[in-house]
Amino acid sequence: MKTQIKPKVLLLSIVVAAILPGCASFKGIGSDHHIASPGTYQSAQALPDEHGNWPAADWASHYGDAQLPALIAEALKNNPTLEQARARVAAAAAVSDGTRAASGPKVNLDASITRQQYTSNALVPPPVASSWQTENKAVLSASYELDVWGKHKAAESAAVSRLMLAEAEKEKVKLTLSTAIARAYNELARLYWQRDLAGDDIAQRQQLRQLSIARARSGLDTEVEPQNANRVLAGSQASLAALDGQILDVRYQLGALLGAGPDRGLQITRPQLAEDAAPRDRLPDNLPADLVARRPDITVARWRVDATTQDIKVAKAEFYPDINLGAAIGLDAFGFGRFLDASSRTISAGPALHLPIFDSGALRAQLKGRYADFDQAVAAYNQTLVGALSDVATQIARVRSTDAQLLDAQAASDAAQRNWQLAASQYKAGLNTQQNLLQARVTVIATQQTLANLRMARRDQQIGLAAALGGGFGNPQPSQQPLIN
Structure with a gap:
């Protein structure tokens, strides 16, 4: 028929x-929540326009050590955490394809x-x-x-939003991993620098001990002075042993970050980071507004809001035929x-x-759940934005504080160096004792240890600032510009 x-x-x-x-x-189901704009939060004083640059995607290459970006590239290739993020992207892409296929004709x-x-x-x-x-x-x-009511279109949009969310989460993992490697590498450099100074300090204190023993034998000192020298020397040697242990810890940490075994960390050569004067970092202009598109965690939160918005449209369409x-x-x-x-x-x-004519309230309950998901996503976005602004403000404040400390530490180191040089001249002229000369050298080493710690802390904070500004997310092309400048 x-x-x-x-x-x-x-x-x-x-x-x-x-x-x-x-x-x-x-009827009666809805939400009055909305995502906040960066201008909602006062930040002009903490984050002023300073005409600086956003960090480039290749920010790690600006520290003068080719091994650092090579290690980051190795980690981005092999780290299991990043592999999990890639798998989530593939799963989200499959869901997006399936949702698109579900709305098409079937034969x-x-x-x-x-x-x-x-x-x-x-x-x-x-x-x-x-x-x-x-x-x-x-x-x-x-x-x-x-698709009279737009249900399929909204479902496709929700799936695409979750795919973009997964992509942004992958970028977030990449930035977190890159930052962790850079900071661990900088810490390894600091420990080696401190080890060198500790070795110099031990050499000076060994000479002081020998001198104290000789003075005690000649009756110029009592037995108290040699014992004090032994005590101080033993403390310095214990500090050196502790530094060796910390170096090993950081190497194992780097091996894990690289997605390899602990032996991989032992193969890393000593860092050769450039010992620059750490020029003043300047914040980019229009920072609060532009930061929204520069940080992957904010992007993740924004796509989650978008996905839940589309879920609400799908749930509303379920009320229609x-x-x-x-x-x-x-x-x-x-x-x-x-x-x-x-x-x-x-x-x-x-x-x-x-x-649907009567379903005992199942559709209304489903829609209420979607609105609850939306409200939670909006709150999470707003919290992420507040945290991001605070993160940048905190990092730049730390950089400024360290810069001020560096000026004083450098002045103290210069003064100690000059005092040691004067003591050496006086010693050669017979106007000073060897003990005073050695003590002056120990003072120089102490000021250099403080200066080294501050310089490495400054670099660590600079890495933290680059990460707080998105680490090149939204600006993927390599750049020859300074990191922040």
Whole structure:
């Protein structure tokens, strides 16, 4: 039998679909929450425009040590945490593809051969009743759900948002990993620098001990002075041993960050970071507003808000009717002899409508849940933005404080160096003792240890500032510009 879809039937279906959705209502369900703009939070004093640059994607290469960016590249290739992030991106991409496919037309081919004995005491009349028949059936069917209310479009948008969210999370992991490696590498450099100074300090204190022993033997000192010298020397040697242990710890830490075993950390050569004067870092202009697009964690939070917004649209569309268009054509006959005859042809076509009328509040509960997810995502975004602004302000404040400390520490080191030089000149002229000369050298080493710690702390804070400013996210092209400048 041949059937045609009448336009009046289709039109009636659409009219009914437009009239009846009032049976299930989402009236009274909503949210008054919204994401905050950067201007909502006062930050002009803490984050002034200073005409600086945003960090480039290759910020790690600006420290004058080729091993550092090489280690970061190795970690981004092998670290299991990043592999997990990549897997989440692939999963989100698969969901996005599946959601897009679900909204498209479907075409299926169903074929079967059924051997059946029909009963004589039911609806089937003779001669089929009580006989064995072989039914051959092949049907090609097609269906398409009309997206009248935008449900499929919103579901696709939500899936795309979650895909972008996963991509941003991957970038967040990359930045976290890169920053951790750079900081650990800088710490390794600091420990080696301190070890060198500790070795120099031990050499001076060994000479002081020998001098104290000689003075005690000659009656110029009591036994108290040699014992004090032994005590101080033992403390310095213990500090050196502690530094060796810390160096080993950092090497193992770097091996783990690289996604390799602890032996990989032992293969890292001593850092050769440039010992620059740490020029003043300047913040970029329009920082609060531009920071939104520069930090991956803010981007993650923003895509989560967008995804939950689309989820709400999907949940609202569930209150409206689903309209499906279906059609099928095929062959259905008893026996093979008539299977290919025109009289065995079967055709069907027509619209189908599903309308929720009463569901005991299930749809309203689902929509309330979607709004709760939205409110949580908005709150998380706002908190992330507040934390990001505070992070940048804290990092730049630390840099400024260390800069001020460096000036005083450098002045103290210069004064100690000058005092040692004067003591050496006086010693050569016979106007000073060797003990005073050695003590002056120990003082120089102490000021250099303080200066080294401050310089490495300054670099660590600079790395932290680069990360707080997004580490090149949103600015992926390598740049020859200074890190912040």
